[in-house]
Amino acid sequence: MTRYLFYPGCSMEASALEYKASMTAVFRALGAEILEIEDWTCCGASVAPVMSDLLGLALPARNLAIAEKMSNGRTMVVGCSACFTSFARTNAAVADPTALARVNQALEVENLSYGGTIVVRHVLDVLANDFGPAAIAERVVRPLSGLKVAPYYGCQTVRPYASYDDGQQPWTMVPLLEALGATVYHHLQEATCCGTALLTTKPEVGLRIAGSILDAAQPADCITVVCPMCHMNLDSYQDKVSRVLGKMIKIPVVFLPQLIGLALGLSEKDLLFKRHVVPVEPVLTKVPA
Amino acid sequence: MATPEVIVLTDIKRDPAFGDRLTPAGQQLRTCIQCGTCTASCPSASAMDITPRKMWRMVQLGMVDEVLRSKTMWLCSICYQCQVRCPRGIPLTETIAKLKQLAIQQQIKQWRESTHFYLAFSDVMRRYGRMRETEFMARYFMSTNPFEALNYATMGLTLLRRGKLKPELPMLRGEGKLARLFDRVAELEGRK
Numbered sequence: 001m002t003r004y005l006f007y008p009g010c011s012m013e014a015s016a017l018e019y020k021a022s023m024t025a026v027f028r029a030l031g032a033e034i035l036e037i038e039d040w041t042c043c044g045a046s047v048a049p050v051m052s053d054l055l056g057l058a059l060p061a062r063n064l065a066i067a068e069k070m071s072n073g074r075t076m077v078v079g080c081s082a083c084f085t086s087f088a089r090t091n092a093a094v095a096d097p098t099a100l101a102r103v104n105q106a107l108e109v110e111n112l113s114y115g116g117t118i119v120v121r122h123v124l125d126v127l128a129n130d131f132g133p134a135a136i137a138e139r140v141v142r143p144l145s146g147l148k149v150a151p152y153y154g155c156q157t158v159r160p161y162a163s164y165d166d167g168q169q170p171w172t173m174v175p176l177l178e179a180l181g182a183t184v185y186h187h188l189q190e191a192t193c194c195g196t197a198l199l200t201t202k203p204e205v206g207l208r209i210a211g212s213i214l215d216a217a218q219p220a221d222c223i224t225v226v227c228p229m230c231h232m233n234l235d236s237y238q239d240k241v242s243r244v245l246g247k248m249i250k251i252p253v254v255f256l257p258q259l260i261g262l263a264l265g266l267s268e269k270d271l272l273f274k275r276h277v278v279p280v281e282p283v284l285t286k287v288p289a
Numbered sequence: 290m291a292t293p294e295v296i297v298l299t300d301i302k303r304d305p306a307f308g309d310r311l312t313p314a315g316q317q318l319r320t321c322i323q324c325g326t327c328t329a330s331c332p333s334a335s336a337m338d339i340t341p342r343k344m345w346r347m348v349q350l351g352m353v354d355e356v357l358r359s360k361t362m363w364l365c366s367i368c369y370q371c372q373v374r375c376p377r378g379i380p381l382t383e384t385i386a387k388l389k390q391l392a393i394q395q396q397i398k399q400w401r402e403s404t405h406f407y408l409a410f411s412d413v414m415r416r417y418g419r420m421r422e423t424e425f426m427a428r429y430f431m432s433t434n435p436f437e438a439l440n441y442a443t444m445g446l447t448l449l450r451r452g453k454l455k456p457e458l459p460m461l462r463g464e465g466k467l468a469r470l471f472d473r474v475a476e477l478e479g480r481k
């Protein structure tokens with residue numbers, strides 16, 4: 001049985017618990033096990049590098065060092081695209097031995113040391129390239145036939161550190177969605193940023209950015225995402241977005257592992273569809289169990 | 290702050306080495322050819338007082354005050370579109386993080402709603418080791434505009450009902466989970 005180290009990160013543990021639950025269930029159904037990083041802490045997201053250069057490396061490195069100690073294989077899977085970027089950026093930086101030594105000087109107070117050996121991969125990459133569409137298609141018992149799904153990658157899922165896809169015209173979700181029997185609804189905002197923190201700090205700008213994505217994807221039955229931030233911004237602000245755009249926006253936003261889980265016949269309850277702000281029922285009724 | 294169309298360079302205080310200190314490899318910003326790809330790629334450009342292309346030129350010219358006081362960096366959503374498209378391969382998104390760092394260090398008063406977002410986030414990380422979304426939002430809105438919180442209250446209630454926000458009590462006593470690491474980093478960087 002394949003085993004992966006797994007770093008959930010703050011959002012997957014709270015607002016995006018349905019992402020963690022569905023991902024865990026899907027990995028298990030596909031014959032892989034995940035081992036959560038012990039005593040993990042926040043990766044620092046895009047905030048730590050703004051507070052200080054070294055903090056921006058030390059916070060992710062603390063978790064990488066623990067992963068290395070657990071040393072169960074050398075691959076750590078991450079579901080949040082901001083965490084993915086933090087870890088990939090840190091790994092790139094500590095390839096320079098001077099930077100690595102400095103990071104380890106900081107980690108001394110935590111009795112930790114990082115050797116730079118952990119390979120960090122996004123959940124999307126693992127689903128598409130380790131399991132793969134063929135193996136997933138074989139296990140589909142509830143095909144998503146007739147369901148029009150708009151893929152949405154956002155920004156940091158595919159750039160600048162993703163070697164598994166194109167940062168401008170990503171494609172990784174297409175074969176996966178087709179393997180589930182779904183129809184892919186392509187739109188022009190698949191790799192546009194969701195607006196991240198701007199929805200909080202500069203709502204007048206952020207809501208328009210999120211709105212342009214929702215508006216482009218609206219003809220589909222649902223949008224699928226692979227990042228907790230993208231999910232929060234696209235799912236919870238649709239009322240506000242409708243007001244700003246002056247038109248009704250209502251479209252369910254689901255995590256890709258939730259869709260895969262559905263097609264694999266996992267229970268709807270375990271996939272936590274009830275947690276979404278925009279009800280997912282229309283999607284569920286469209287695919288007969 | 291709007292910038293005049295014609296800038297008389299002799300009239301302003303400038304630090305010509307400004308740009309060289311911002312990028313990891315130094316001097317990279319000198320290679321900017323003002324092609325405007327960054328501005329054309331930026332989802333927030335239309336709301337910025339200075340567009341990215343113009344800002345990078347002002348950085349080249351060493352216009353520290355004008356750049357650090359502009360709204361531009363705070364409208365960056367860190368989407369990396371300009372960075373991956375810049376024909377000169379300048380790490381633009383990461384350089385914007387550096388600009389934010391300077392603005393926060395110099396306690397620039399403009400755009401508190403943005404600087405406080407970073408400060409509140411950082412406080413919660415230091416104390417709990419993990420993000421606590423409820424407490425973070427509370428701290429953030431209290432430090433900027435408590436009235437704005439009302440705007441978010443309805444959404445907050447929906448999120449609580451769906452179990453998306455955890456109502457956790459603040460834990461204000463005791464050493465923060467990451468306090469030692471934060472302090473060590475400050476010490477190594479000579480800030481302590």
Ligand code: SF4
Binds near residue numbers: 325341374376379381
């Ligand atoms: S894309 Fe690069 S070279 Fe072109 S204007 Fe922007 S910073 Fe300069």
Ligand code: SF4
Binds near residue numbers: 332364366
């Ligand atoms: S990284 Fe920032 S400045 Fe660059 S395109 Fe994205 S939002 Fe604009």
